[in-house]
Amino acid sequence: AQTVTQSQPEMSVQEAETVTLSCTYDTSESDYYLFWYKQPPSRQMILVIRQEAYKQQNATENRFSVNFQKAAKSFSLKISDSQLGDAAMYFCAMIQGAQKLVFGQGTRLTINP
C-alpha cells in the first residue's frame, strides 16, 4: 500500500526567508506522481507543484521548488522569499494507478512578519 508521511506538524519562518517542508513516501511502483497542495484558512485546496516520478529534473513554480530524491523516496518543498500569503497547511500527496490521491498528515506553515 502506498503511504505518505510528513514528519513536521508545524513549521515557522520569517517573512522573506526560505523554508523547506519534508515529505517521504512509500510505494512499490516505479511510475507515480507527487504533489504539494496548499490549504489556507479558507480550506480551498490549491495545487502548488507536481512532480512526475519518471522525470529526474526537479519541478519549479516561481518561488516554489521541490527536491525529489527517488531512491530515498523523499519529496521536499522549498519556498523561497516567503510571503505572508504562504501561510497555510501544506499537504504532500501521491497518486499511482487509480485516480486516488493519498495525502500526508500536513504541515502547518506560519510566516512571521
Place this chain on the structure above:
Amino acid sequence: KAGVTQTPRYLIKTRGQQVTLSCSPISGHRSVSWYQQTPGQGLQFLFEYFSETQRNKGNFPGRFSGRQFSNSRSEMNVSTLELGDSALYLCASSLAPALYQETQYFGPGTRLLVL
C-alpha cells in the same frame, strides 16, 4: 474558466438523517473524486466517478454513496448520519482518469456538522 463548485458550503444535520452534497467539475473535466477531511483521520479518498460510473472506492461503509450525471456533475449521499461523519467533504475534478497523472483540482468543500 470557472473552478470546481460545491453546494452547499455548510450543512448542519442530526444523527440518523441523510444528506446529499453536490459537485460541479471544471468545464471539460470528466472525472470527479470525493475526499473526506477530518482532524483525526486527515484526508481520505471516498470514491471517483467517470462517465457516470464509479471507478474507484475508498474504505468507507455503504452509507456513503455517490453518482455522476451525464454532464459530469456529481452528488454524494450519506445516509443514517453519525456524529463521526462531521467533516469537510472535498470534491476534485480532472480531465480523464484513464490518464491517472492528470492533476486533480479541488472545490471549496462542504462542511458538514452532525449533531
